[in-house]
Amino acid sequence: MTQENQIKEFDVLIIGAGFAGIYQLLKLRKLGLSAVILEKADQIGGTWHWNRYPGARCDIPSLEYSYQFDEDLQQEWNWSEKYSAQPEILEYINHVADRFELRDGIQFDEEVISANFNESISKWNVFSSKGQYEARFCIFATGCLSVPNKPDFHGLENFEGELLQTSSWPQEEQDFTGKRVAIIGTGSSAIQSIPLIAEQAEELYVFQRTPNYSIPSNNGPMDKNIEKDVKSRYSQFRKDNYLNGFGIAAISDESLISESDINEVNQQLEENWQSAGLGFFGGYADIPIDKEANDVAANFVRNKIKDLVKDPETASLLTPDYHIGGKRLCVDTGYFETFNRQNVHLINLKENPIKEVSATQIESDKAYEIDTLILATGFDAMTGALTNIDISGRDNVKLNEQWEKGAKSYLGLGISNFPNLFTVTGPGSPSVLSNMMPSIEQHVNWITDCIDWMVQNDKSVIESSETAEEEWMKLVNEIADMTIFTDTKSWYNGSNIDSKAKAFLPFIGVPVYTEMLEEVVSENYKGFIFDKVN
Numbered sequence: 001m002t003q004e005n006q007i008k009e010f011d012v013l014i015i016g017a018g019f020a021g022i023y024q025l026l027k028l029r030k031l032g033l034s035a036v037i038l039e040k041a042d043q044i045g046g047t048w049h050w051n052r053y054p055g056a057r058c059d060i061p062s063l064e065y066s067y068q069f070d071e072d073l074q075q076e077w078n079w080s081e082k083y084s085a086q087p088e089i090l091e092y093i094n095h096v097a098d099r100f101e102l103r104d105g106i107q108f109d110e111e112v113i114s115a116n117f118n119e120s121i122s123k124w125n126v127f128s129s130k131g132q133y134e135a136r137f138c139i140f141a142t143g144c145l146s147v148p149n150k151p152d153f154h155g156l157e158n159f160e161g162e163l164l165q166t167s168s169w170p171q172e173e174q175d176f177t178g179k180r181v182a183i184i185g186t187g188s189s190a191i192q193s194i195p196l197i198a199e200q201a202e203e204l205y206v207f208q209r210t211p212n213y214s215i216p217s218n219n220g221p222m223d224k225n226i227e228k229d230v231k232s233r234y235s236q237f238r239k240d241n242y243l244n245g246f247g248i249a250a251i252s253d254e255s256l257i258s259e260s261d262i263n264e265v266n267q268q269l270e271e272n273w274q275s276a277g278l279g280f281f282g283g284y285a286d287i288p289i290d291k292e293a294n295d296v297a298a299n300f301v302r303n304k305i306k307d308l309v310k311d312p313e314t315a316s317l318l319t320p321d322y323h324i325g326g327k328r329l330c331v332d333t334g335y336f337e338t339f340n341r342q343n344v345h346l347i348n349l350k351e352n353p354i355k356e357v358s359a360t361q362i363e364s365d366k367a368y369e370i371d372t373l374i375l376a377t378g379f380d381a382m383t384g385a386l387t388n389i390d391i392s393g394r395d396n397v398k399l400n401e402q403w404e405k406g407a408k409s410y411l412g413l414g415i416s417n418f419p420n421l422f423t424v425t426g427p428g429s430p431s432v433l434s435n436m437m438p439s440i441e442q443h444v445n446w447i448t449d450c451i452d453w454m455v456q457n458d459k460s461v462i463e464s465s466e467t468a469e470e471e472w473m474k475l476v477n478e479i480a481d482m483t484i485f486t487d488t489k490s491w492y493n494g495s496n497i498d499s500k501a502k503a504f505l506p507f508i509g510v511p512v513y514t515e516m517l518e519e520v521v522s523e524n525y526k527g528f529i530f531d532k533v534n
Ligand code: N01
Pocket: 057, 058, 059, 060, 145, 151, 166, 167, 184, 185, 186, 187, 188, 189, 190, 192, 208, 209, 210, 328, 331, 349, 376, 377, 378, 379, 432, 491, 496
């Protein structure tokens, strides 16, 4: 066997060098375990590396969308804006990698192709684009929104102009000056990028299938008083946020619209519109669960769209008719106002789906001559990054076959038949319905403690029991069924991808989830099986 072909051995393999992967590497090193990250990209950053389209920024305040594991780090790092833009977030993760000397533990340009559990030695055998690895544990830190959805538009391969996708944006700056640009999709990525592209492009054609609710970010330079206040009580601030349903320091949601005076409700919603962004529901606990309360909030936004967009027909096309929050809420800077520009045109794909893309045109209600086509068509969310890898567990069970009728996981951390495999923010955990950063840290801490516990207690192999997994997913769905989240087509329930099983995947409710995680640990990892004998 040549040097390159040698199997490299580690205690733990981590897949993905985003926020989850690099923190996981740090934690495992502290435990004294050997670990390596395999990363497909040529640099760290995960989602913040790939999604570098114009306007990309977080929509949870940066004081919250950041690591909390190191007090010095959180005190010393200063964000320039309330919601930081993608370049600054990338700078931050690079800073963390350097500060904690993590770079030498990452293999770049190395895509994981397959992972097979070898039952005879209880180890994972992993093949990448560059080599072969053997490890006791595999941790998938592959993100929830990392596999782009590229719909098969008829004739797309014939397009001779520039084809871009928001979720794999080139590293070189793109200049749209003088160009006729088409963008397909009106989710968060499009809503962030459209206002900026419109400022440059000669013409911008927005192809919309479903309109979205979007709340103004009211972004701006970091308020130094707020920063000082948060930093003076950072660890308590973080703890308090875990007690909020979505893990975000929004306005507490103690009131019910159904029991409140409508004028007061509208006043509160106006305040939220002016300042809360993603926390727009703040103040009212019944918006996600009571259709009438939801209608009050939805109508508030619908009226705002009517006020912001001058042309009534365009305003009406931009107005969603489904429950607010059913699709992930968007946060924007001047999105609706952009449609008042002469060079921006909205095309309704519900009435006129895309018929054909040719060398220079895109055709729906008519043919549009374009120079650039941007796909802002979303992701194979929550499961895509796992099912795209050929993963086989016990008895050669394939993960994508086991999940054919819907993904099942215990706590979003472990999957039955896949021993010593952990997922960070996997399906069945709050993940995308929470602030991802604390949720990532919560999972990485949990996984690391679990591995440590196994070492201390002389356990070799852990896997979730099928019963625990079944019961867990039943609970995930029971909670979701109490809300309006399941009525709407969204990537939360796989409806954005035709071939995908339709099931609601995120766990709703950070505080309950946190309690349950603690309970599982306090009962010696209840629901998991150790050292299973066949
Ligand atoms: O993707 P999306 P995204 N023909 O799935 C349309 C996070 N994020 O990248 O709704 C025509 O939301 C699709 O239409 P429809 C955030 O969690 C965060 O924008 O399926 N259209 C939709 O309009 C977000 O929710 C930030 O009818 C097609 C759009 O494409 C998630 O990532 C910023 C189509 C896809 O919207 C995904 O957002 C950006 C087809 N065949 C993203 N297929 C922050 O602010 C799809 N569409 C932190």
